[in-house]
Amino acid sequence: MAAALEVAGLTCRFGGVTALDRVDLALARGEALGLIGPNGSGKTSLLNVVSGHHAPETGSVRLGGREIAGLPSDRIATLGVARTFQTPRVLTRLTVFENLRAARHARAPGIEMLWQARAARRRERERLLSLLALFGLEGKAHDMPDALTLMELRELEIARVLAADPALILLDEPAAGMTEAETDRLARTVATHLLPGRSAIIIEHKVTFVTALCKRIAVLDAGRKIADGRATDVLAGSAVRQSYFGAGTC
Numbered sequence: 001m002a003a004a005l006e007v008a009g010l011t012c013r014f015g016g017v018t019a020l021d022r023v024d025l026a027l028a029r030g031e032a033l034g035l036i037g038p039n040g041s042g043k044t045s046l047l048n049v050v051s052g053h054h055a056p057e058t059g060s061v062r063l064g065g066r067e068i069a070g071l072p073s074d075r076i077a078t079l080g081v082a083r084t085f086q087t088p089r090v091l092t093r094l095t096v097f098e099n100l101r102a103a104r105h106a107r108a109p110g111i112e113m114l115w116q117a118r119a120a121r122r123r124e125r126e127r128l129l130s131l132l133a134l135f136g137l138e139g140k141a142h143d144m145p146d147a148l149t150l151m152e153l154r155e156l157e158i159a160r161v162l163a164a165d166p167a168l169i170l171l172d173e174p175a176a177g178m179t180e181a182e183t184d185r186l187a188r189t190v191a192t193h194l195l196p197g198r199s200a201i202i203i204e205h206k207v208t209f210v211t212a213l214c215k216r217i218a219v220l221d222a223g224r225k226i227a228d229g230r231a232t233d234v235l236a237g238s239a240v241r242q243s244y245f246g247a248g249t250c
C-alpha cells in the first residue's frame, strides 16, 4: 500500500532564499510526525507545498501514491488534506457554525446535494454542532469569529479540520501563544479527536507537545532535513541539539 505522503527532492526558493533544499520525507498511514527546526528552517514552507499554498520549484509530493505537487490548495483539500495556520485563518464574514459548514463543503463540494433531504441536513448539522461541543464552542455557533479568543480561534480551526474529515492533517504551531494548561488541553484534544485513523505532520516549537503526540520527529535546518527518526533518538542527537537548541544550552 502506498505511503500516506511521500515527499522527494523538494526544493522551494523565494528569490535568493532556499526555503527547502532537496527534502525527502515519507509518512505512513496513521502516523503522526513532529516537524521541528529553528525559525526560518523551512517547516511552514514544507506544509505550504504539501497543502498547495506554494508550488515547489522541483520535487515530488505524493498523497496516497498520487502526485499532487503544484495542484491548487482547494483541489488538494478535496483529496483529503486539511491544515491549520500559524496565525489562525478562518472565514471572518461567516459565523462559527458557517465556518464549519464551509470547511465540510471545501472537502466535499457535492455534499450540499445530500443536504437537500431534511433528515440528512439535520444529521449534518448535528454532526457539526457536536464538533463545536468538543471545544465548548456550541454556545458560540452563531457568533462571528472576531468575538473569539485566540484559544477559541485555534480550536475553531481544529474543528474545521475535523469537519473536513481529512486523511492527512497538517498543524502549524497549533499551541503558539497558549498557556501550559491550554497547551495540555489541546494536546489531549488532538490525541483523542484528530489523530486516530489519520496521518499528521505537526510543527511546534514546544517540544513536549510534539513528543506527547508523535513517536517520530524530523528536523529541518536551513531548508535541509538533518534528522528523522524516533523522537527520543532525534532529540538526543548532537546535530539537532546544536542546530535547534543552540550550543551549550542542553
Ligand SMILES: Nc1ncnc2c1ncn2[C@@H]1O[C@H](COP(=O)(O)OP(=O)(O)OP(=O)(O)O)[C@@H](O)[C@H]1O
Residues within 6 Å of the ligand: 014, 017, 018, 019, 037, 038, 039, 040, 041, 042, 043, 044, 045, 046
Ligand atoms: N512568501 C515568502 N516570501 C519570501 N520568503 C519567504 C516566504 N515564505 C518563507 N520565506 C523564507 O523562507 C525561509 C523558510 O521560512 P519558513 O516560514 O518556511 O520557516 P519556518 O521554519 O516555518 O520558520 P518559523 O519557525 O519562524 O515559522 C525563511 O528564510 C523565510 O524568510
